[in-house]
Structures are given as structure tokens and as C-alpha cells.
Amino acid sequence: MSPTSRRSSRTFPGTGRPSPKKSWTGRSSFASFDGARISSPARSPHTGFPLVPTNTAAHNEGRMVSPPINPCAPRTAIIEGLPFSARALLAPMDGVTDPTFRDLLLDLHDEGVLGGTFTEFLRVSAHPLPRHAIEKTLGPRGARRRLGLQLMGNHEAHLGETARRAAELGVQLIDINFGCPARGAAKSIAGCALLADPSRMRRLVQALRDALPTHIPVTAKIRSGLEDDSNLEDLAKAVEDGGAALLTVHCRTKKEAYRDGTARWERIARCVAAVNIPVCGNGGIEEHAHIEAMMRATGAAFAMVGRAAIADPWVFSGHRATTDESRDFLARYAEDMLERTQGRMVRVAARLKQMIRYWKAAGLFEESRSRWLRTKSPETLVAAILRRAEMEPSCPTPPAKA
Ligand SMILES: Cc1cc2nc3c(=O)[nH]c(=O)nc-3n(C[C@H](O)[C@H](O)[C@H](O)COP(=O)(O)O)c2cc1C
Structure with missing residues (x-):
């Protein structure tokens, strides 16, 4: 398919640029991020979970395999193999998304509204993390809830062993951080410093994939680049080639940090067009209506909310708290x-x-x-x-x- 044949007449808010039509499911847009309303009536014969239509073209070309079945995933999982029950997700945030904050948010919203959460990043460096460190991050209810554990590091064996221990503790999804811009991460060549080396990113994702049982998905969260977004597609493909089941893209570059006005949703759409795995869009969601607007504009399968969820924990439902x-x-x-x-x-x-x-x-x-x-x-x-x-x-x- 030529790039132009994917284009529709829709434009991104504030950019005037056309948005790609394709989504990983082959649908042009999602009716709603409320899982109850949009999930397909077809169900998996193995798990009874609703099935999302597959990308037939990709299947036909042998580029796409069905995601493995995750027995821990909620019965309402909307994409088979991922432990999420709705399309709006809470972003990993260091210093914020501890077990207390995550549990309060999960208690506040039902499964059809808040699809899942992520831990703060756990840094893996000189050795694999001991079980007690993983357990502390998960919290007493963590592993049993719709949760991804995020790891940050660059040592394949240590990351793999940490992921294996986490899986033994019941973790349902392992995410790797390729987005942290902190000086400490840059010094140790982890987080977004790894965006300079897509083949290393691929190997790290692959190391996690190889270390885990097939029913535990590996996902990765990237920024859109370091100085600019010129190799965004390469970054997205590196994650896919490593065997990730989901790519999250924060639509700012490292250089753009967290500045207002720099979240460019068309970068999310570029990732959707570049890979055949589901994409989770992140960046610039400031209010409830933006969750669905982002997925509609980009074709992303999920929308991840960061700071707006600290500003207003009810952002996922749109409830106006007293x-x-x-x-x-x-x-x-x-x-x-x-x-x-x-x-x-x-x-x-x-x-x-x-x-x-x-x-x-x-x-x-x-x-x-x-x-x-x-x-x-x-x-x-x-x-x-x-x-x-x-x-x-x-x-x-x-x-x-x-
Ligand atoms: C206080 C804070 C801590 C963060 N910690 C992490 C982290 O641990 N892992 C990660 O991948 N991203 C982290 N991020 C980035 C967010 O997950 C998200 O990508 C970013 O805030 C953009 O989304 P937003 O515009 O909705 O806030 C952090 C952001 C903030 C503000």
C-alpha cells in the first residue's frame, strides 16, 4: 500500500495535516474508548474474551501472528493477550503511580472506563532486581489487577531475569522504558538514550520476550525521537521486530521535554501506519474528551493519560468531582x-x-x-x-x- 493511499481527509487538531486512515485493526476509527460499547461480538474459542478484528492484509503477508493468550487477563480484555479492559490507560509516572494512587484510580473507575495502569519505572542495572523490590512496586493487590510493570535498563540478561521473577509473582505484562529523559538514565544509556540505537532497542525487547512465558506480553514505551522525529518509524519497527505486543508512543521528542504545545498526535498516527501491532498514543491529553479524540485522529488502539490524571483522577470517566x-x-x-x-x-x-x-x-x-x-x-x-x-x-x- 502506498503511503498516500492510507490518507484520509481528516486533519489533526491545530496542525492542518492529513491523518492516516489505517488502524492496526484495519478500522478507520474507534466508535468509543468504552470497551463495553466497542468490543467485537466475536469471542475467542479459547478464553471467551471478545476478539478484535485482525489486520487481514498483514496476516495474509505473514507479517502478523495472533497474540498469545494470557490466562491472567481480565475477562473483559478488549485486545486478546493484553490485560486491559478498556482503551484508556494510566501512564507510568515516577513519584506518582505507586500502588496507592493506582488502586485509588482503579477503585474509582470500573473496568469499562479505565483499562489498566502501569507502575513507575523500576531501574535494572548492576544485577537483576530481587523479588522484594518487585513486590514493593506491585503493592499488595498490584499483580492481580490490570497492571503493567515497567522496567528501565540496558542489560539484556538482568532485564530478562527481573522480568522472569516478576512473572513468577503474577505480573501480567512487562513494559520497557525507552522514554525517560532524566540525566541519570542518559548517563547509564537507558530510557530515551536508547532511542539512538534502534537495533539495541530491538535486542532488549527480544531479550524480555525470550525470558517470559508466551502468555505474558512485552510492551515498550518510546518518545518520538531525541532531537527530532525523523527516525520515528525505525524506532516503532524496532519495538515490533523485537516481539512487542504493544507500542506506546509519547508524541514528544526528548528535546521537547514536557513543554505545552509540543504534543503532536500525527506522530502517533505515523506509528500506527508503520507497525502491525496495536499502538497506544500518549501525550497532550488534557481533558476527558481528548481521550477519544486522540484515538479517532490517530487510529491508536489505546490512549494513555499522564499528568491530566494527576490533575483530575476522574478524567477517565469525565465525572466532575465535587x-x-x-x-x-x-x-x-x-x-x-x-x-x-x-x-x-x-x-x-x-x-x-x-x-x-x-x-x-x-x-x-x-x-x-x-x-x-x-x-x-x-x-x-x-x-x-x-x-x-x-x-x-x-x-x-x-x-x-x-
Ligand atoms: C512526574 C512524571 C513522572 C513520569 N515517570 C515516568 C515513568 O516512570 N515511566 C515512563 O515511561 N514515563 C514517565 N513519565 C512520562 C509519562 O508517562 C507520559 O509519557 C508524559 O507525562 C506525557 O503524557 P501526558 O502529556 O499525558 O502527561 C513521567 C511523567 C511525569 C510528569
């Missing part, structure tokens, strides 16, 4: 963190500050954010959150949108 609901969420987070950390106030306060930095639901912290962030005493901060102190606005429900 002041009380917002305060309760933060208080429950603080309570649970205190329990899990055995009362480590400094740690709990640091995590709360990370959330306050982004929080928007019900307009809390609108006028007082910097005051909250300047609070020196961890005990004072945690106590104020626990007693549901005034966080503005004082009205019980958020003002209606104009």
Missing part, C-alpha cells in the same frame, strides 16, 4: 500512604506535593497552590490533607464551566 470528593481522594491517598510507608511523613508529604503541583479537580489549590507547596513541615501538610482542610474554592461543588 470539592468533597476531591478532598476525600487526597485524604484517602494520605491515609493509605501513611499505612504503607509505616508513617514516613517526609515521603508521604513529598508525594502529596507532587499531586498538589498538578491538581485541578474541583478547583482545589487554585489560589493557594504555592502556599501548600511551600509548607516546610511534612507533618503539617499531611495533617491538613487528612482533616480535609480548606483548599479552595469554598463552594461545595465546582463552578459550572462557561
Whole structure:
């Protein structure tokens, strides 16, 4: 198929560029990200899971194999072999997506709304990670919920052994981080530093694939490039060639960091066009409506939400939280963190500050954010959150949108 024959007349918001029509399922767009409404009525004879239509052309050319069956996947999995129950996913976020935050979000949304979550990255360097480190990241309920464990590193054997141990602990999906721009990752040639070497990326994905039983999918999360996006397709193909079952693309380059206005959804569509595995689009989802808009514009099979989920944990459903609901969420987070950390106030306060930095639901912290962030005493901060102190606005429900 020539590149032009894939084009439709749709354009990306704000770019005026045409968007590719093809999606990995062969559909031009998704009706909804609500799994209940869009899943195919056809079901797998092996698992009873709904089946997503396959890309017939790719199958015919022998380029695509059916994903292996994951016995741990939820019964409502919408793409066979992946442990996700809906198309909206929570992004891995260091310092945020700990077991407490993930569990609160999973409790808040049913399976048809929030499809799955990812851990913060676990760095694998000088040796494979011990089981207790993996267990701590998973949390008490982690491995049994719709969750991917994210690893970051560049040592094939150590990554493989860590993944194998994680699988023994019940992990349903292993993701590898090719997106972290932090200096530490760059120094040790991990995270997005690996984008400079697609063949090494392929080998790392393959090492994880080889280390795991076939029913545990390996996925990878990339940025769109280092300085620019000129070799984006090569990066996407490296992940596919390594045997990944899903590619997540954060549609900013390393150079663009997290800057506003740099999330370019057409990069997600380029990945959709380049590979025959499902693509998860990430970057620039700021509100509920953007989740579906991104999938429609790009043909991505999943949409991953990062900072907007810290700003408003209800972003997946579009529910407009009241002041009380917002305060309760933060208080429950603080309570649970205190329990899990055995009362480590400094740690709990640091995590709360990370959330306050982004929080928007019900307009809390609108006028007082910097005051909250300047609070020196961890005990004072945690106590104020626990007693549901005034966080503005004082009205019980958020003002209606104009
Ligand atoms: C505080 C923070 C921590 C992050 N940690 C990770 C991480 O551990 N692994 C990862 O792959 N990406 C990480 N990211 C990147 C996000 O997963 C996501 O790609 C990025 O925020 C873009 O999505 P957004 O525009 O929806 O926020 C992090 C982002 C933030 C803001």
C-alpha cells in the first residue's frame, strides 16, 4: 500500500495535516474508548474474551501472528493477550503511580472506563532486581489487577531475569522504558538514550520476550525521537521486530521535554501506519474528551493519560468531582500512604506535593497552590490533607464551566 493511499481527509487538531486512515485493526476509527460499547461480538474459542478484528492484509503477508493468550487477563480484555479492559490507560509516572494512587484510580473507575495502569519505572542495572523490590512496586493487590510493570535498563540478561521473577509473582505484562529523559538514565544509556540505537532497542525487547512465558506480553514505551522525529518509524519497527505486543508512543521528542504545545498526535498516527501491532498514543491529553479524540485522529488502539490524571483522577470517566470528593481522594491517598510507608511523613508529604503541583479537580489549590507547596513541615501538610482542610474554592461543588 502506498503511503498516500492510507490518507484520509481528516486533519489533526491545530496542525492542518492529513491523518492516516489505517488502524492496526484495519478500522478507520474507534466508535468509543468504552470497551463495553466497542468490543467485537466475536469471542475467542479459547478464553471467551471478545476478539478484535485482525489486520487481514498483514496476516495474509505473514507479517502478523495472533497474540498469545494470557490466562491472567481480565475477562473483559478488549485486545486478546493484553490485560486491559478498556482503551484508556494510566501512564507510568515516577513519584506518582505507586500502588496507592493506582488502586485509588482503579477503585474509582470500573473496568469499562479505565483499562489498566502501569507502575513507575523500576531501574535494572548492576544485577537483576530481587523479588522484594518487585513486590514493593506491585503493592499488595498490584499483580492481580490490570497492571503493567515497567522496567528501565540496558542489560539484556538482568532485564530478562527481573522480568522472569516478576512473572513468577503474577505480573501480567512487562513494559520497557525507552522514554525517560532524566540525566541519570542518559548517563547509564537507558530510557530515551536508547532511542539512538534502534537495533539495541530491538535486542532488549527480544531479550524480555525470550525470558517470559508466551502468555505474558512485552510492551515498550518510546518518545518520538531525541532531537527530532525523523527516525520515528525505525524506532516503532524496532519495538515490533523485537516481539512487542504493544507500542506506546509519547508524541514528544526528548528535546521537547514536557513543554505545552509540543504534543503532536500525527506522530502517533505515523506509528500506527508503520507497525502491525496495536499502538497506544500518549501525550497532550488534557481533558476527558481528548481521550477519544486522540484515538479517532490517530487510529491508536489505546490512549494513555499522564499528568491530566494527576490533575483530575476522574478524567477517565469525565465525572466532575465535587470539592468533597476531591478532598476525600487526597485524604484517602494520605491515609493509605501513611499505612504503607509505616508513617514516613517526609515521603508521604513529598508525594502529596507532587499531586498538589498538578491538581485541578474541583478547583482545589487554585489560589493557594504555592502556599501548600511551600509548607516546610511534612507533618503539617499531611495533617491538613487528612482533616480535609480548606483548599479552595469554598463552594461545595465546582463552578459550572462557561
Ligand atoms: C512526574 C512524571 C513522572 C513520569 N515517570 C515516568 C515513568 O516512570 N515511566 C515512563 O515511561 N514515563 C514517565 N513519565 C512520562 C509519562 O508517562 C507520559 O509519557 C508524559 O507525562 C506525557 O503524557 P501526558 O502529556 O499525558 O502527561 C513521567 C511523567 C511525569 C510528569
